[in-house]
Amino acid sequence: MTRVTGVILAGGLGRRMGGVDKGLQPLRGRPMVQWVIERFAPQVDELLVNANQNLDAYAARGHRVIPDVIGGFAGPLAGVHRGLTEAAHELVATVPCDSPFLPTDLVVRLRGALESQHAELAVARTGGQSHPVFCLCRKSVLASLTAFLESGGRKIDAWYSALNVVEVLFDDQPDAFSNINTEAELRSFER
16 A cells, blocks of 8 residues: 655744744643644654744654745745655645644545545545645645746645545534634634
8 A cells, every 4th residue: 555644734934823833832731733743643654744943843743844945935835845855655645733633534535535536636625615735645746836836826726726636525524624823713722
């Protein structure tokens, strides 16, 4: 069976949270990224963390840290790009650092759809909303992503609209994709 590299996307500036590093913000006494690692690591064969600041704090969690090679905090696609470049395996799964309750069966369900549909990329969906940073893709999409980024593209769904994509419903777990973007949201999850 093809092995999977997982990439946690923690490379943003946390603008909506006052410019703090979201992955390192405490939730119930532990950094948010630790919650993500505990749910995601068992689902993959290799785990990488894409971060652009506080690299030592992320590295202390025991996984290799890979900063963007595209400058200027170019968004999640820059992290996906670096993950695809560094991945040891042919399949690459990505999740954000600010979704501490992500599904524990995310990768197996995305992989089932990717393989059965012979798709290039599988993306999670709940109700009418897709969650583009929760995806599993083939390493072969790297060339198209590189070209998209070099042309100035930054929106993840604009990039993958040109690929053979399958959406995977997670309507049984809609809250698993809650991401924490603000101090108020973080406080609400503390309760």
